[in-house]
Amino acid sequence: MEKKDYKKEFCALMDRFAFRYSKWQIWNDFLSLSAISLANVMPVPEKEEREKLYLSIINSYQKEDQEVFPKMLELVVLALEENPEQDFLGSLYHHLGLHQEQKGQFFTPYHICHFMSELQFAGDEKEEQLKEKGYISVNDPACGAGAMLIAFANxxxxxxxxxxxxxxxVAQDIDRTAAMMCYIQLSLLGCPAIVIIGDSLAKPFLHPNNEAWYTPFFYLNQWRFMPGQAGEERADGMDAGCGQDMIEAADSLLGSMKLLEGADGQLMLCMEQAS
Ligand SMILES: C[S@@+](CC[C@H](N)C(=O)[O-])C[C@H]1O[C@@H](n2cnc3c(N)ncnc32)[C@H](O)[C@@H]1O
Known part of the structure; x- marks a missing residue:
């Protein structure tokens, strides 16, 4: 069977907006709408404010244009589902010529990221950390579209x-566009992640001036990352310490998007395919 070219299909969808909007605007609106859709499945304090932003963006388009954005997200989901070992949005961003060279936006080819992550796993340090704390952490303070972190996950x-x-x-980028790409990809791959928009030299991590985006899988697992919580799972499979609001949020998450389990037990956020 012939393999689908998701990048080509994505570009064809973007071409539907040609001559009316710039590629830059479509790309950024697509990222904002997608990131908000993913973030707002959880009961987060920013939910209402983000919903308003979503509506102001989507209502600036005609009805037939509005329908293109979910189709674009669907292609990202399908591409990552078929091959999670890639920086799909990062390479698309380069392919579309949207990367900003003045900000040093040259994303690392995926195979190099994979090699660098393998080096991180040389020795048994990670296993020891995992035993001791119950989790390991990884930080890219200049994350781009998240290629390094995607490789680390794989x-x-x-x-x-x-x-x-x-x-x-943990991911941080000074550039909103880059951070949004990273947020979407880490969310779809089911990574518990905090993606921060801000200057990691002057204002690192959760500085009050920075904007932070937490992935759905972060909320579902956050208790694991608290001191002294390297705990066990309950007999019913539900995590101990997982609050009722989080359980309800997980249900709504499953209602709007399907959680598919692969043969290896790994989960993937998926949307219903449009007919
Ligand atoms: C060379 S790219 C690398 C991206 C990613 N780590 C990768 O390997 O594909 C560098 C990224 O750093 C970001 N950046 C530059 N200066 C920064 C700063 N002071 N704080 C946070 N991010 C920064 C840029 O926006 C760009 O996305």
Whole structure:
């Protein structure tokens, strides 16, 4: 069977907006709408404010244009589902010529990221950390679209670590567009992650001036990353310490998007395919 070219299909969808909107505007609106859709499945304090932003963006388009954005997100989901070992949005961003060279936005080819992550797993330090704390953490303070972190997730999985539960991902980028790409990809791959928009030299991590986006899998696992919580799972499979609001949020998450389990037990956020 011929393999689908998701990048080509994505570009064809973007072409539908040609001559009316710039590629830059479509790309950024697509990222904001997608990131908000993913973030707002959880009961987060920013929910209402983000919903308003979502409506102001989507209502600036005609009805037939509005319908294109979910189709674009669907292609990202399908591409990552078929091959999670890639920086799909990062390479698309380069392919569309949207990367900003003045900000040093040259994203690392995926195979280099994979190699660098493998080096991180040399030795048994990670296993010891996992035993001691119950999780390991990884930080890319200049994350771009998240290629390094995606590779880390895949390499962790290869080394028998369920990154959806036992890895805390921290990402920061000074550029909103880059951070949004990273947020969407880490969310879809089921990474518990905090993605921060801000200058990691002047204002690192959760500085009050920075904007932070938490992935759905972060909320579902956050208790694991608290001191002294390297705990066990309950007999019913539900995590101890997982609050009722989080359980309800998980239900709504499952209602709007399907959680598919692969043969290896790894979960993936998926949307219903449009007919
Ligand atoms: C060379 S790219 C690397 C991206 C990613 N780590 C990768 O390997 O694909 C560098 C990224 O750093 C970001 N950046 C530059 N200066 C920064 C700063 N002071 N704080 C946070 N991010 C910064 C840029 O926006 C860009 O996305």
């Amino acid at each position: 390499v962790a999985k290869k080394h028998g670590i369920n990154y959806q539960k036992h890895v805390l991902f």
